[in-house]
Amino acid sequence: MTTVVSVSEETDSPYALSHLDALESEAVHIFREVAGEFERPVILFSGGKDSILMLHLALKAFAPAPVPFSLLHVDTGHNFPEVIEYRDRVVAEHGLRLHVASVQDYIDRGVLKERPDGTRNPLQTVPLTEKIQQERFDAVFGGGRRDEEKARAKERVFSLRDEFSQWDPRRQRPELWQLYNGRHAPGEHVRVFPLSNWTELDVWQYIARENIELPQIYYAHERPVFNRGGMWLTAGDWGGPKDGEAVETRLVRYRTVGDMSCTGAVDSDATTIEKVIAEIAASRLTERGATRADDKLSEAAMEDRKREGYF
Known part of the structure; x- marks a missing residue:
């Protein structure tokens, strides 16, 4: 049979x-x-x-x-x-x-x-x-x-x-x-x-499974930021903010990390990895598309x- x-x-x-x-x-x-x-x-x-x-x-x-x-x-x-x-x-x-x-x-x-x-x-x-x-x-x-x-x-x-x-x-x-x-x-x-x-x-689910430590910048924290081109950038010696760009303290986190001058934070209350995973699962924008100004310099930057x- x-x-x-x-x-x-x-x-x-x-x-x-x-x-x-x-x-x-x-x-x-x-x-x-x-x-x-x-x-x-x-x-x-x-x-x-x-x-x-x-x-x-x-x-x-x-x-x-x-x-x-x-x-x-x-x-x-x-x-x-x-x-x-x-x-x-x-x-x-x-x-x-x-x-x-x-x-x-x-x-x-x-x-x-x-x-x-x-x-x-x-x-x-x-x-x-x-x-x-x-x-x-x-x-x-x-x-x-x-x-x-x-x-x-x-x-x-x-x-x-x-x-x-x-x-x-x-x-x-x-x-x-x-x-x-x-x-x-x-x-x-x-x-x-x-x-x-x-x-x-996948990256975040694996990080959670393996209990991999990350810099705390990836989780929601209060940070002085200013708005430029629709992105929340960190104030610093690199050249920001300029005149007219007001600094304010917001609860934010970073989805990707690069140069402070082009990496934007996102408003978030995801203080734990479980909340980060839930936030990403609901997102309709890629991390670079949402938070990297250097990718927006041209269509083929x-x-x-x-x-x-x-x-």
Whole structure:
């Protein structure tokens, strides 16, 4: 007699991976694949939630051995103090090596110039690409996700960059059956995105499940902010507020963290991770679409920067 197994019975199998387990397994596989294929990989680590998640997954991928990669942060000089404190504490806690490419150094040397709007996020490309070349990194992990922004949705998991760190969408390679092609010529390198298939909600649900500590800036807190272009920006030495921009204290949190001059806060009372998850589940705007002024400079702002070498 033939037994017919229903779809529901198959998915209820005790051996089936949950959605988060499947995402974790894919990311761990990617980290191990890079460790086997490349000589000098590095993880971009800013102290933001996606880079924190990447580091957590890398620690899992190689435990109990140490992570075989160093970390790299492009420091704009306009970072949130809470995030920098978190970055340094985590690096010390895990005994990791941190490379820092400073935008301020390039400004002091006259290589880069301050922008009229005060934002330094678009100035990160040169320090990033030069540090990659100087240290001869051949694989660079980034926390980009396909749900963030339409240019990032075009990326494959392994994304080839030429000798000038430039991205050409036409050179994307097929990745059938999770087979990743890391071949590259001398001077080229590969950007690797282990969180490609994660959504913002996935990230937060996994953070909750794994009890991962984040900078408190991600949870609702009272903060002096001012309104510019419909966004609540943090007052600071970077150039805000200007005349006529009134500072007020509001209960806010940050969905994404970058340069203070272009990362907006959102009004929120989500003081716990459960409330954050509920808030994100109800949102109809992506985190970058809602809170990143640097993505609103033009219709193709992110893609233009990616072609130049940015993530």
